[in-house]
Amino acid sequence: QGLPAPSYWKNERGSELLIWSANSGTIQGTFTNHAQGFACQGIPYPAAGSVSPTGLYFVVTFAQCNSFTRWVGTIKGSQMPTSWTLFYVDNKGKPSRLKGGDIFTRVW
Numbered sequence: 701q702g703l704p705a706p707s708y709w710k711n712e713r714g715s716e717l718l719i720w721s722a723n724s725g726t727i728q729g730t731f732t733n734h735a736q737g738f739a740c741q742g743i744p745y746p747a748a749g750s751v752s753p754t755g756l757y758f759v760v761t762f763a764q765c766n767s768f769t770r771w772v773g774t775i776k777g778s779q780m781p782t783s784w785t786l787f788y789v790d791n792k793g794k795p796s797r798l799k800g801g802d803i804f805t806r807v808w
């Protein structure tokens with residue numbers, strides 16, 4: 701259940717995840733959001749996290765959006781089902797969160 705590096709993944713929303721290192725459990729990569737209904741699209745942001753035999757997580761800070769997302773998932777061959785939480789500040793200034801799921805598929 702290791703994470704191959706380098707590897708390139710896309711989720712069902714069209715967003716891209718490039719893993720360029722997964723050394724001794726630490727994940728480094730780049731995430732580019734292309735999901736409809738979300739801001740900060742088309743900008744590559746650093747992704748950082750951790751991978752273990754039982755799963756992985758990674759976090760992306762969307763600097764221009766004052767938000768960040770945490771993905772937690774598992775690697776099943778060329779599929780990576782995840783659940784995510786997007787932390788943001790709503791238009792009244794209240795810290796808020798939104799949850800969902802993404803399935804990443806390995807492209808190369």
Ligand SMILES: O=C(O)CCCC[C@@H]1SC[C@@H]2NC(=O)N[C@@H]21
Nearest residue numbers: 715735738739740762765767769
């Ligand atoms: O709108 C924002 O505050 C920043 C962009 C958030 C994009 C989210 S992260 C979880 C979900 N999966 C994607 O590929 N994009 C959205």
